Amino acid sequence: MARAGTTIRLRTADGQPVHVAPSRLVVAGYTGRDQDAVRHHIEELAAIGVPEPDSIPAFYELDTDLLTVGEDVEVTGEQTSGEVEPVLIRSDGRYYLTVGSDHTDRALERHDIKASKGACPKPLADTVIDLGAQPASLPWDEITATCWLDDELYQNGTLAQLLPITQVLATWESQGASGVPLVLFGGTMPLLDGGFRFGRKWRMRLEIPGRPAAEFTYTTSVRKS
Template identity: 75%
Template structure:
C-alpha cells in the first residue's frame, strides 16, 4: 500500500513557510575540487580499511525518513560525528539552499560507507535561502561554512574547495537517472534533498561529542545556522 510521505516544514530567511516532500535523499561524497587531494584522501581512508567509492563524486541514496530539523537526535553508538555540508533542496521546480550535517557512524564506516551514513539521522536547518529556478546564480566560491563541536571550531572555510553543488546535482541527475526509484511513499522522485559534500577537518581526525553548531553564509544574505545535540539511544 502506498503511503503519503510527511512534508518537512521549513521557512525562508524572510520568514515565508516552505513545505517540501522529498522523493529522494542523496548524500554526495568526494566532491573536493582538487581531484589529486580527493585521491589522496581516498588512499588514506583505504589504509584504515574504508572501501573506495564506486564513482567520484560518490552518491549514497538514503531513506528520506532520516531527514530531520529536530534539535536533538539519537544515534546507536559512541563513535558518531557530524560534518557541515551545503544542502540543496529541489521541490516542485524551485531550489533552496540550507546547511546540514552528514552525521555518520564511524565504527560502521570501515565496513560499508552507505550503511554508516544510513545509521544516523541527517539534521538540517529549518531555515532556507530561496534560489527560485536559478540555483546556478549562487556565488559559490564566496560561500563560507563552519562547524563547532562542543564549542570548539571543527571545520571552517570557503566552499570554493568543493565542486559547485549545482554541478554535483547535474552529475546526480545523470547518474541517478539510471537508478531505480523504489519507495512505498506517494511522492516525486525529481524532488530531492542533496547533501553536497564537506570540507577537511581541522586537526585532520574525527572527534566525537554532543553539541554541534553549523553555519553557512552566502554573501549578501543572512547566515543560516543549524544547532543540534546527539545522544546515544538507550536499548
C-alpha cells in the same frame, strides 16, 4: 528512497513557509575540487579499512525519513560525528539552499559507507535561501561553511574547496531520476585537526555574502537499546 508522508517544514529567511516532500535524499561524497587531494584522501581511508567509492563523486541514496530539523538527535553508538555541508533542495519547481550535517557512524564506516550514513539522522537548518526556479548564480567560492563541536571550532572554510553543488547535481542526474523533488547534501571540507572527534553538541553555519546566514545547533544522545 522515500516513504509516504515524509515532509519537512522549513521557512525562508523572510518567514515564508516551505513544505518539502522529497522523493530522494542523496548524500554526495568525495566532492573536493582538487581531485588529486580527493584520491589521496581515499587512499588514506583505505589504509584504515574504509572501502573505496564506486565513483567520484560518490552518491549515497538514503531514506528520506532520516531528515530532521530537530534539536535532539538520537544515534546508535558513541563513535558518530557530524560534518557541515551545503544542502540543495528542489521542491515544487523551486530550488533552495541551506546547511546540514552528514552525521555518520564512524565505526560502521570502516565496513560499509552507505550503511554508516544511513545509521544516523541527517539534521539540517529549518531556514532556507530561496534560489527561484533555477539554481541562482551564487558566489560559490565566497560562501563560508563552519562547524563547531562542543563549542570548539571543528571545520571552517569556503566552498571554493568543493565542486559547485549545481555541478554535483548535474552529475547525479546524469545517472537518472532528473527533476524529482530531492534533498542533496553537497560534500564537506577537511577537518581542521585532521581527525574525527566525537562529542554531543554540533553547530553548523553557512554564510553567503549579502544574504542571511543559515545555521542550526543539535545535540546527540546514544539511543537506549
